[in-house]
Amino acid sequence: MNSFATIILAAGKGTRMKSDLHKVLHPIAGRPMLDHLMASAGELKPAHTVVVVGAGREQLENALGDRARTCLQEPQLGTGHAVQQAQDALAGFSGDVLILYGDVPFVRPATMQSMLDRLHQPDAPAVVVLGFEPDDALQYGRVIADAEGRITKMVEFKDASAEERACTLCNSGLMAARSEDLFDLLARVGNDNAQGEYYLVDIVNVANADGRRSAVVTTDDPAEVAGINSRKELADAERQWQEFRRDEAMADGVSLKAPETVFFSWDTKLGRDVTIEPNVVFGPGVTVADNATIRAFSHLEGASVGEFASVGPYARLRPGTVLEESAKVGNFVEIKNATMGKGAKASHLTYLGDAKIGADANIGAGTITCNYDGYFKHQTVIGERAFIGSNSSLIAPVNIGADAIVAAGSAVSRDVDAGELRMVRAEQLVKPGWADRFHDTMKKKKAARRK
Incomplete structure (x- = not known):
C-alpha cells in the first residue's frame, strides 16, 4: 500500500x-x-x-x-x-x-x-x-x-x-x-x-x-x-448510526426486545446471549459479558457487567462500576465507582458509591454508602456473605467483615468485625395512650376553629 x-x-x-x-x-x-x-x-x-x-x-x-x-x-x-x-x-x-x-x-x-x-x-x-x-x-x-x-x-x-x-x-x-x-x-x-x-x-x-x-x-x-449541517441532520445521523449498531448487535447474538428504544455508545461492547429490554441507554465505556441481562429503563456509563449479571429495571450504573459474575442490581439502584462481587445483590432503592462489596453479600433496600464528607471521597468495604439490613447508612471510611450482619435502620460509622451483628439505633420510647390523647386534643381544636 x-x-x-x-x-x-x-x-x-x-x-x-x-x-x-x-x-x-x-x-x-x-x-x-x-x-x-x-x-x-x-x-x-x-x-x-x-x-x-x-x-x-x-x-x-x-x-x-x-x-x-x-x-x-x-x-x-x-x-x-x-x-x-x-x-x-x-x-x-x-x-x-x-x-x-x-x-x-x-x-x-x-x-x-x-x-x-x-x-x-x-x-x-x-x-x-x-x-x-x-x-x-x-x-x-x-x-x-x-x-x-x-x-x-x-x-x-x-x-x-x-x-x-x-x-x-x-x-x-x-x-x-x-x-x-x-x-x-x-x-x-x-x-x-x-x-x-x-x-x-x-x-x-x-x-x-x-x-x-x-x-x-x-x-x-x-x-x-451525508453531510451534517444542522441539528436535524445531526439527529438523522444519530438515528442512522443507532440503526446500524442495533442490527450489528443482533447479528452478533444480542437479544433486543424493542430495538428502536435502545441507544448505544460508539464504544459499547456486548457479549453473546446478552438480553437488553426496552428503553436502555448506554453511555461511553460500557462492557457487557455473555448471558447478562439489562432490564428496562436502565442507564449505564463507564461500567463493566459480568457474565450472568442482571441490571435493573430502572438502574443506573455510573463510571467505575464493576459487576462480577451473577451479581444483581435491581430497581432504583445507583452505583458509582464500586465493585459488586460474584453473586452479590443490591435489589432495590440503594446507592453504593466508592465501595467494594464481597461475593454473595446482600444489600438491603434503602441502604446508602455515605462516601463524601464535603471535601473527600471515602471507601466502604463489605465482606463476603455480609448482610446489610434495609435503610442502613454506612458512613465511610468503614469496613464490614465477612458474614457480618448490620441490623436494619443502623447508621454504622465504625468497622464491623467478621461474623458480628451491629445494631445502631436509638432506644425506642413508648408512651401508652399518648397518641389517643393527641388525636382528641387536635380534633377539638379543629372543631373550635370551624365555629
Whole structure:
C-alpha cells in the first residue's frame, strides 16, 4: 500500500447548527463526528493527518491535541483554497492525499481505500472523485462521466446547464490525488464562478485541460457521504448510526426486545446471549459479558457487567462500576465507582458509591454508602456473605467483615468485625395512650376553629 496523507476540511462556521460548539465536535453516539471520521481513516494508517481549521480554531486544536496537525484557512475562499492551506504542512511528502470533510463522518475505510487504489490503476487518473447517486439529486454538484467512470467534467449545481443537472451522479466532495498533482492543479484553479470561490472540484477540469483524465468511484450507500449541517441532520445521523449498531448487535447474538428504544455508545461492547429490554441507554465505556441481562429503563456509563449479571429495571450504573459474575442490581439502584462481587445483590432503592462489596453479600433496600464528607471521597468495604439490613447508612471510611450482619435502620460509622451483628439505633420510647390523647386534643381544636 502506498503511503498517504489525509486532509480534513473543518474550517466552516457551521452557522446552521446555532451552537457555540464547533460543528464537527458535536457528538454522534457520544463521540465527536470528527473523531468518527478520523477513526475510520486511522484504520488505513495515514502517514500524516492535517485538519484545516478556521472559525472555532481553538476548540478544534484543544480537541485534537497531538493527533493531527492543523492549518488555518483565513479568509475562507472555498474548498480549493482550504486544501491549499495544507500544502506547507505536507511539504516534502510525495505520497497520495485523501481529502475528507469533518462534517461527513461515516465514510467507510473500504471506500477510502477504493479511492486510493483507483489512483494506481493502469490509466493513472490525475484525480479520483467519490461519487454517489441519491434518490433526489437536489443541488449537489454533478459528475459528468462516461461508462468507464472517466470524468469529462465536474460542475457545481449553480453553474450547471439544464442538461448537466439532469445527470444523477453527484459529487460527494471527497477526492484523492498524488500530492505533486494535487497542489500543482490547485495552483491553477480560478474563481470565475457564481460564488467567486476557488472550488476543489475544478482540479478535475484543470487536469482535463492538460489532457489528463480523472476517474469517479461510486459508493453504493449514499448515506455514507451525508453531510451534517444542522441539528436535524445531526439527529438523522444519530438515528442512522443507532440503526446500524442495533442490527450489528443482533447479528452478533444480542437479544433486543424493542430495538428502536435502545441507544448505544460508539464504544459499547456486548457479549453473546446478552438480553437488553426496552428503553436502555448506554453511555461511553460500557462492557457487557455473555448471558447478562439489562432490564428496562436502565442507564449505564463507564461500567463493566459480568457474565450472568442482571441490571435493573430502572438502574443506573455510573463510571467505575464493576459487576462480577451473577451479581444483581435491581430497581432504583445507583452505583458509582464500586465493585459488586460474584453473586452479590443490591435489589432495590440503594446507592453504593466508592465501595467494594464481597461475593454473595446482600444489600438491603434503602441502604446508602455515605462516601463524601464535603471535601473527600471515602471507601466502604463489605465482606463476603455480609448482610446489610434495609435503610442502613454506612458512613465511610468503614469496613464490614465477612458474614457480618448490620441490623436494619443502623447508621454504622465504625468497622464491623467478621461474623458480628451491629445494631445502631436509638432506644425506642413508648408512651401508652399518648397518641389517643393527641388525636382528641387536635380534633377539638379543629372543631373550635370551624365555629
